[in-house]
Amino acid sequence: MKRVYVQEQWCLACHLCEFACAFANSGQEQPGDGALAMSRALQGQAASINPRIKIEEKENISFAVSCRHCEDPICRKSCIAGAISIVDGVVHIDQDKCVGCQTCVLVCPYGAVMPADDGHVMQKCELCTSRANGNTPACVAACPNRAIVFEER
Numbered sequence: 780m781k782r783v784y785v786q787e788q789w790c791l792a793c794h795l796c797e798f799a800c801a802f803a804n805s806g807q808e809q810p811g812d813g814a815l816a817m818s819r820a821l822q823g824q825a826a827s828i829n830p831r832i833k834i835e836e837k838e839n840i841s842f843a844v845s846c847r848h849c850e851d852p853i854c855r856k857s858c859i860a861g862a863i864s865i866v867d868g869v870v871h872i873d874q875d876k877c878v879g880c881q882t883c884v885l886v887c888p889y890g891a892v893m894p895a896d897d898g899h900v901m902q903k904c905e906l907c908t909s910r911a912n913g914n915t916p917a918c919v920a921a922c923p924n925r926a927i928v929f930e931e932r
Contacts, residue, residue, distance in 0.1 A: 780848070786925075795923060853888070891903050
């Protein structure tokens, strides 16, 4: 199965992956000019943009943190509501079942699960499976330095 991998040596910490992720998961349509559409959709929301990928910087090294889509995810085992499942190899959170207990946040060894915009349910990278163009995750497509790749290893 293809997964998102980060090549830290190429990350510029530009945060474009975060904006692309937030836009891809905003529910906004992407007409012709993607940059213009993203700017309009996210305008005035800088404080509330909540991407499912985060850039971390430690000791002059930048890297993106996102879900690793584990084969046997501990977040799924710990979910008291049974909201986390694996669908076609992708670890998925059912927003209708999630009760927002944040147990998955506590147990994820990668720090990849976080509260959603409304704060009542959790969210994480789901490889842009809900996008019309689900072939390439938005973060991968937006990375100018190809520090984020989507491949099988």
